[in-house]
Amino acid sequence: MDDVMRAVRCVDGRATVAEVPVPVGEGVRIKTASAGVCGSDLHMMELGFLGPFTVGHEFAGWLDDGRPVAVEPIRGCGACGLCRAGHYNRCPATVGEVAGVSRDGGMADEVLMWPEAVVPLPAGVDARDACLVEPLAIAVHGFAMVGLRGDLRVAVIGGGTIGQTALAVAALAGCEVGLVARHDAQKEAGARLGAVPMTEEPYDVVVEAAGTTSALADAARVCRPGGTILVLGTYWEGMELPGMDLSMKEITVVPSSMYGRSGAGRDFDLAAAALARLPDLPDAIITHRFPLDACADAFATAADRSSGAIKVVLEP
Incomplete structure (x- = not known):
């Protein structure tokens, strides 16, 4: 059905694929290409911190016109002194605006994000690897x-x-x-x-x-x-x-906590540029790739370092 899609949610403490409504409303639509399983996802799931939202704060994808982008998953209020100085990672409002934690994230077929979250990728960077821009x-x-x-x-x-x-x-x-x-x-x-x-x-x-x-x-x-x-x-x-x-x-x-903006620009933009200069990084640390429907296996693999896992990625 065109009005539903797949999304990874925390159900009874486990990563589970659910059918949810396709997001509608304001924002930029991003078709997810890759979403990394972060250690924080594992801890928050274990501790019961995750609410009724789609998981995933490390993700990248394609805009409707096909352009590849990474996604900065946080934002502050935009008005306080911290935000104006580029320290929106310290803004108290950020707690309620973290994709994958306090609002829907990227472990889904698609997601709507605020326009400022979109990070264009340099030439040569594959959106399937660009979930690495966040770390x-x-x-x-x-x-x-x-x-x-x-x-x-x-x-x-x-x-x-x-x-x-x-x-x-x-x-x-x-x-x-x-x-x-x-x-x-x-x-x-x-x-x-x-x-x-x-x-x-x-x-x-x-x-x-x-x-x-x-x-x-x-x-x-x-x-x-x-x-x-x-x-x-x-x-x-x-x-x-x-x-x-x-x-x-x-x-x-x-x-140090997350990322922000300095005189040189957003940390996220600098990270995207760094990924373009680190062509060996994806092959070195993305050790496992799973389809979205295998999210339970992906989370179990990420939790077992003896399996050789470093970065485990879901690919809708």
């Missing part, structure tokens, strides 16, 4: 906060999608990048993206991308005195700081 934007935003330069030595703790995109962005900037990863697939992907073996020499910037107390302690251990820890991991159960290393080394800890 790339997280890395771009975080590194903008710490002032990434090519002469810095960077270590990344955590080999999941965020760790791999951080590695790729730092390597693209010309940095020497070491990676601490738990699983063989993560180590192999990191090597493809330019990671070099970790050394005993402390690092200028350490990216904590695992969201665990032990990872944060490892980050403080390998960070140089006066260095910086960039926290890209999400701490769902609170954070325990490695106080002695932080204090004795006078380490600066920089927490």
